[in-house]
Amino acid sequence: xxxxxxxxxxxxxxxxxxxxxxxxxxxxxxxxxxxxxxxxxxxxxxxxxxxxxxxxxxxxxxxxxxxxxxxxxxxxxxxxxxxxxxxxxxxxxxxxxxxxxxxxxxxxxxxxxxxxxxxxxxxxxxxxxxxxxxxxxxxxxxxxxxxxxxxxxxxxxxxxxxxxxxxxxxxxxxxxxxxxxxxxxxxxxxxxxxxxxxxxxxxxxxxxxxxxxxxxxxxxxxxxxxxxxxxxxxxxxxxxxxxxxxxxxxxxxxxxxxxxxxxxxxxxxxxxxxxxxxxxxxxxxxxxxxxxxxxxxxxxxxxxx
Amino acid sequence: xxxxxxxxxxxxxxxxxxxxxxxxxxxxxxxxxxxxxxxxxxxxxxxxxxxxxxxxxxxxxxxxxxxxxxxxxxxxxxxxxxxxxxxxxxxxxxxxxxxxxxxxxxxxxxxxxxxxxxxxxxxxxxxxxxxxxxxxxxxxxxxxxxxxxxxxxxxxxxxxxxxxxxxxxxxxxxxxxxxxxxxxxxxxxxxxxxxxxxxxxxxxxxxxxxxxxxxxxxxxxxxxxxxxxxxxxxxxxxxxxxxxxxxxxxxxxxxxxxxxxxxxxxxxxxxxxxxxxxxxxxxxxxxxxx
Numbered sequence: 001x002x003x004x005x006x007x008x009x010x011x012x013x014x015x016x017x018x019x020x021x022x023x024x025x026x027x028x029x030x031x032x033x034x035x036x037x038x039x040x041x042x043x044x045x046x047x048x049x050x051x052x053x054x055x056x057x058x059x060x061x062x063x064x065x066x067x068x069x070x071x072x073x074x075x076x077x078x079x080x081x082x083x084x085x086x087x088x089x090x091x092x093x094x095x096x097x098x099x100x101x102x103x104x105x106x107x108x109x110x111x112x113x114x115x116x117x118x119x120x121x122x123x124x125x126x127x128x129x130x131x132x133x134x135x136x137x138x139x140x141x142x143x144x145x146x147x148x149x150x151x152x153x154x155x156x157x158x159x160x161x162x163x164x165x166x167x168x169x170x171x172x173x174x175x176x177x178x179x180x181x182x183x184x185x186x187x188x189x190x191x192x193x194x195x196x197x198x199x200x201x202x203x204x205x206x207x208x209x210x211x212x213x214x215x216x217x218x219x220x221x222x223x224x225x226x227x228x229x230x231x232x233x234x235x236x237x238x239x240x241x242x243x244x245x246x247x248x249x250x251x252x253x254x255x256x257x258x259x260x261x262x263x264x265x266x267x268x269x270x271x272x273x274x275x276x277x278x279x280x281x282x283x284x285x286x287x288x289x290x291x292x293x294x295x296x297x298x299x300x301x302x303x304x305x
Numbered sequence: 306x307x308x309x310x311x312x313x314x315x316x317x318x319x320x321x322x323x324x325x326x327x328x329x330x331x332x333x334x335x336x337x338x339x340x341x342x343x344x345x346x347x348x349x350x351x352x353x354x355x356x357x358x359x360x361x362x363x364x365x366x367x368x369x370x371x372x373x374x375x376x377x378x379x380x381x382x383x384x385x386x387x388x389x390x391x392x393x394x395x396x397x398x399x400x401x402x403x404x405x406x407x408x409x410x411x412x413x414x415x416x417x418x419x420x421x422x423x424x425x426x427x428x429x430x431x432x433x434x435x436x437x438x439x440x441x442x443x444x445x446x447x448x449x450x451x452x453x454x455x456x457x458x459x460x461x462x463x464x465x466x467x468x469x470x471x472x473x474x475x476x477x478x479x480x481x482x483x484x485x486x487x488x489x490x491x492x493x494x495x496x497x498x499x500x501x502x503x504x505x506x507x508x509x510x511x512x513x514x515x516x517x518x519x520x521x522x523x524x525x526x527x528x529x530x531x532x533x534x535x536x537x538x539x540x541x542x543x544x545x546x547x548x549x550x551x552x553x554x555x556x557x558x559x560x561x562x563x564x565x566x567x568x569x570x571x572x573x574x575x576x577x578x579x580x581x582x583x584x585x586x587x588x589x590x591x592x593x594x595x
Contacts, residue, residue, distance in 0.1 A: 206393070206397050210387055210411060210464070211414065
């Protein structure tokens with residue numbers, strides 16, 4: 001049995017020490033690398049840049065509030081004067097936090113699309129070896145395709161098929177979400193198929209003895225029994241989706257973190273490197289958080305712990 | 306003692322069943338005849354691997370015979386159904402459901418005509434019947450082996466079956482739990498006026514519980530031996546029974562019979578075991594899961 005202090009050292013002390021060494025090495029290396037757009041920023045410069053981005057966000061929100069106030073006053077004046085007045089929306093640039101929100105929305109949309117396709121298909125493949133044999137070549141063929149190959153096709157198809165003027169979503173959003181879905185549905189599909197096909201035969205025999213109908217068999221026996229593996233797949237899918245998203249947003253110009261990185265790169269200012277590094281840490285942190293959330297779900301549904 | 310109505314409700318006639326492709330075929334049961342009378346408790350006793358589970362699966366309709374017929378109330382069995390409830394050897398409790406959930410699933414599936422209140426009452430009655438009311442909200446993994454066995458029994462009773470098929474129901478339990486559950490099975494059988502077919506490898510258990518004992522000769526190509534009628538008075542007391550000459554004589558008869566047929570087929574048995582084919586399971590490749 002380990003003492004409390006030793007356990008604390010293992011769970012918190014060691015990671016903290018490793019992180020400190022990482023920061024030290026980084027600042028050491030950073031101070032000696034000179035690039036065309038300035039010196040590679042160290043931890044302090046990146047932290048400062050993160051503060052700047054947050055500051056820009058509050059500043060932008062303040063301006064938006066002011067603008068809304070001005071609009072209200074002008075509208076009231078126009079009304080008393082009996083003149084027509086059109087309220088125009090504030091058109092400031094999206095802030096860093098807005099971009100994070102967009103990225104999360106996009107990855108979530110893609111993840112939902114992927115799950116809606118992959119889980120039913122996975123159940124089908126798991127229940128019917130014939131369906132699995134039929135779909136397996138297609139799965140193997142499309143699974144390794146990079147998002148960068150899908151995206152141009154998706155963008156062209158979205159432009160062709162999704163172009164009503166009053167559409168609910170931006171085309172860039174739809175393209176990015178679909179690309180995320182195309183790349184992230186495979187782990188869920190394969191794991192669901194595996195989960196369904198490896199259900200204890202006795203559970204299915206219980207369903208047969210009870211003469212459960214098709215619906216009850218799927219929703220009361222098959223899905224609950226394979227849920228742990230389905231969630232393993234969903235967790236992997238969300239991880240893949242988040243990774244793919246950044247590339248998709250870069251190319252599709254969806255106003256999220258991917259576009260932020262690309263815009264900062266094109267900007268080429270002295271802050272560029274620090275800004276991109278802030279994005280790197282943001283992407284990593286959010287990816288980690290998403291994985292933890294899915295892990296919690298996965299634990300909640302697993303019954304053989 | 307309970308009187309059987311004399312009418313056989315579940316019948317096997319010249320049933321054969323084998324597994325494997327035609328060239329590597331292995332006949333597990335060969336020309337099996339069995340007639341189960343309404344209200345009786347039949348014990349089928351045999352060595353491990355002699356085809357006992359296959360026999361239960363055939364009676365349940367989970368497997369179809371290759372030759373011969375399985376009939377229930379004179380009608381050919383075409384598949385499993387709740388009127389022939391099975392207590393599985395592995396219990397097969399659904400681990401994501403509580404005790405109540407497992408029993409309720411069986412009630413819901415078999416009592417479509419009844420109101421929700423009636424069904425709830427049926428669930429609670431079945432749980433109470435096996436003495437698990439206090440553990441009704443626990444999940445199978447939080448239960449001991451004996452409690453799991455009780456849940457399996459409660460679920461089978463919840464189907465309101467005409468015949469209860471038990472596949473080595475007490476095989477995985479320790480001796481004390483086993484003795485307790487044996488008594489409870491007899492009690493439930495008498496109270497609920499059930500018909501029970503129980504498969505076991507324990508001769509003492511069979512004598513203690515059954516009206517009739519039928520030995521299953523060792524496979525492959527297993528057949529049922531001659532039935533031994535157990536006419537011991539009920540309730541049968543475990544300790545008193547040990548000194549009962551009638552008990553000892555039937556015990557000797559059954560054991561001797563089993564040993565004789567076992568000895569006769571040992572070489573064949575060992576040879577078969579070495580080539581015991583695995584069931585047709587093909588795991589899916591997990592490729593790309595990561």
